[in-house]
Amino acid sequence: MRILNVLFICLLTVSLNAKAALDIVITGGVDTARPVAVLPFTMEGNDPNQMQPADVISSDLRNSGKFSPLAVSAMPEQPKTVDDIHYQAWATKGVEAIVMGSVKPYGNGKYLVSFSLVDVMRGKVTGSNPQQLQNGTLVKGGSAVLDSRQAVITARQFRQYSHRISDIVYEKLTGERGAFLTRIAYVLVDHDDPDYPYRLMVSDYDGYNETMVTKAREPLMTPTWSPDGSKLAYVSFQNHKSEIFIQDLYTQSREKLTSFPGINGSPAWSPDGKKLAMVLSKDGNPEIYVMDLATKKETRVTNHYAIDTEPSWYPDSKSLVFTSERGGRPQLYRVDLATKAVKRLTFEGEQNLGGSITPDGKYLVMVNRTQGHYRIARQDLQTGTMQILTETQLDESPSLAPNGSMIIYATVYHGKKVLGLVSVDGRFQARLPARQGQVKAPAWSPFL
Numbered sequence: 001m002r003i004l005n006v007l008f009i010c011l012l013t014v015s016l017n018a019k020a021a022l023d024i025v026i027t028g029g030v031d032t033a034r035p036v037a038v039l040p041f042t043m044e045g046n047d048p049n050q051m052q053p054a055d056v057i058s059s060d061l062r063n064s065g066k067f068s069p070l071a072v073s074a075m076p077e078q079p080k081t082v083d084d085i086h087y088q089a090w091a092t093k094g095v096e097a098i099v100m101g102s103v104k105p106y107g108n109g110k111y112l113v114s115f116s117l118v119d120v121m122r123g124k125v126t127g128s129n130p131q132q133l134q135n136g137t138l139v140k141g142g143s144a145v146l147d148s149r150q151a152v153i154t155a156r157q158f159r160q161y162s163h164r165i166s167d168i169v170y171e172k173l174t175g176e177r178g179a180f181l182t183r184i185a186y187v188l189v190d191h192d193d194p195d196y197p198y199r200l201m202v203s204d205y206d207g208y209n210e211t212m213v214t215k216a217r218e219p220l221m222t223p224t225w226s227p228d229g230s231k232l233a234y235v236s237f238q239n240h241k242s243e244i245f246i247q248d249l250y251t252q253s254r255e256k257l258t259s260f261p262g263i264n265g266s267p268a269w270s271p272d273g274k275k276l277a278m279v280l281s282k283d284g285n286p287e288i289y290v291m292d293l294a295t296k297k298e299t300r301v302t303n304h305y306a307i308d309t310e311p312s313w314y315p316d317s318k319s320l321v322f323t324s325e326r327g328g329r330p331q332l333y334r335v336d337l338a339t340k341a342v343k344r345l346t347f348e349g350e351q352n353l354g355g356s357i358t359p360d361g362k363y364l365v366m367v368n369r370t371q372g373h374y375r376i377a378r379q380d381l382q383t384g385t386m387q388i389l390t391e392t393q394l395d396e397s398p399s400l401a402p403n404g405s406m407i408i409y410a411t412v413y414h415g416k417k418v419l420g421l422v423s424v425d426g427r428f429q430a431r432l433p434a435r436q437g438q439v440k441a442p443a444w445s446p447f448l
Contacts, residue, residue, distance in 0.1 A: 022207030022419060022432040022439065032427050033068035034173070035094045036061060039078055041115070042102040049155035050103055053113065056162035057099060057169065060180040063206065063421070064170060064405065065428025070095055082116055082145055087124035095120050097146070099169055106152050113161060114150035117169050146172050159208060179401040180205060183445040184408060185213070185223040185232055186419065190437030200234060202249065205401075205444070207432060213247060214254070222397075223443045224267050232443075233257070233267040233276060244278060257291070258298075266310050270317045277301075277311035277320055288322050290337065301335055302342070312356040321345070321364065323353040332366060346379060348386045354397060357381075358404040358424065365398050365407055365424070376409050376422055389426035399444045400424075408432075410440040 038058040043050055061067035076089035079100070090098060101115030123144030147168055153161050160181065167178030188199045196215035200223060203210040214220070218237035225232060226246075233246045244258040244267050258264045262281035269276055276291045280298070288301040288311045302308040306326035313320060320335050332346040332355040346352035351369035358365065361381070368377035368388060376390040376398050389407070398409040404424060411420040413431055417438035421430040432439070 020207035020435075021201070021203055021210035022434055025431050025433070033062075033066055034096060035070060036067050036169075036173075037070045037075060037090065037093075037095045037098045039075070039098060039100040040072060041100070041113075042080055044103065045105045047105060047155075049109075050111065051155075051158035051162075053101065053103070053115070053158065053162040053165060054099070056159055057166050059206065060163060060166035060178075061169065063430065064178075064180075065423040066170075066174060066405075082118055085118065085123060085144075087120055087144070090120045091124045097169075097173055099165070101165075110152050110154055111158075112150060112152055113158075114148075115165050116148040117146045117172055119144050119146050159204070163204070176405065177403045177447070179403045179405065179444075179447065182402060182448055183229070184399075184419075185225065185443045185445070186439050187220050187223070187441045188434065188437050188439055189417070192437070200232070201439075202232075213249065222266055222441055224269050225443055225445045226269050227271055227273040227446050229446050229448045233269060235265050235267065244276075257296075262286075268311050268313060268320075270313050271315055272317045275317075277313065279309045279311065288320060288335065290320075301337065301340065303340075310354055314357050315359055315361050321355040321357060323355065332364065345381075346386075347384075348379075349377075352377070356398065356400055358400060359402065360404055363404075363424065365400060367396055367398065367409075376407060376420075378424060378426070387426060389422045389424075390420065390429065392420055392429075392431075395420065397441050399442050401444050402447045406444075408442045408444055410442060 038054045040054045058069040061069055079085045098118040104112045106112045163180040166180040170178035182205045183202055184205055185202050188201050191197045198220045199215045200213040200220050201210055202213055216238045221235040223232045223234040231246055231248050235242055236245050242264045243256055244264045245254055246257055247254045260280055260282035263279055263286050266279045267276050276293055278289055279286050280289045286307045286309055288308050289298045290301055291298040304326050306324055308322055308324045310323040311320045318337055322333055323330050324333050330351045330353045332352050334343045334345055349368045349370040352366050355364050355366040364379040364381055366377055368375050374395050375388045376395045377386055377388050379386045392411040394412045396410050398407045400407055407422050409420050417440045419432040419439050419442050
């Protein structure tokens, strides 16, 4: 069994009993999810600081849209060890994998958390300790256990380590890296606070462990993460004009990056972390610029009489997607940073804006307007085929999870601005309303 060493960097200490600032409410897509089981972890001792990891892991897998964890009440058994599993009983339930584990006090406020991921079908066919031939010799191997690990953690690390387990399970079962140990940034607007109605917030992807980055009397807009997850760039109107700031999330130090006359907006960090794309109107018309963060030298990328805005990077850092009205209505274009050559990418629908490229470079995610409805959409960059992913109201500001599996976006529900989630294939949907105020401008962090 491997020992997993975990280093957690927390913005501040939080209570284990803290409620999520955003609640994930699943609205569709569970019917196509793969059935799995997350057994309640065996808990030794009566320490009130112990948290049940199975609750977080089940929520994570369900929130991915790809898995449907079996309810505890529907489980045919609750074995304590892998050797106790009756595989046929689980196979009859349609369960393809089981997550099981234990939590033991380790002294000095620490805990030993162990878990195993078990393949039900492999166990059903071969048993947990089958025999195989290797080089003509009969040996034990081919266990039904796909992964098994343990780690020593503190009480406040239960939720983070549970997300880590979810990441491991997700990757083992899908072949794709999990994104549960990530964070989201968003703007919270609460007009019940007359002094500081605008707040830039950061939370775990599922709304827990919310912290405030900054607050302001005037609007805050378009946060974007640095590739290492340590900083946020955003637009502030605190000085009664738009300015771009960069704030370090750990030291809380803040730097004013631009304060040119006119528009300073839509910052977007390059994947290599060396540059920031932005929209400036200091030379007249709103155009796309790229700033070298080491030298603070900005380079003009577009030059057109129409409005160019909302830059976003291709994964190779060599091109940008941007929104432009140069065709009459907002559509998405690509500009090569070396040659400045521009190519139109979207043609379907009345408008397409707010585009970003999935990490694998295969799809363009955007806001599509058709018959007056703003929806999140995905376009295959090779075939040009467009797929509408949402049916909510006034969808905007889509941001991709770092593994490209999910999109978080701003929408309207019952007259309030909330956040929505949709899988890139459109099958899974959820919303994240705030407990207080309204939320907008979400940005999903890189892998942390």
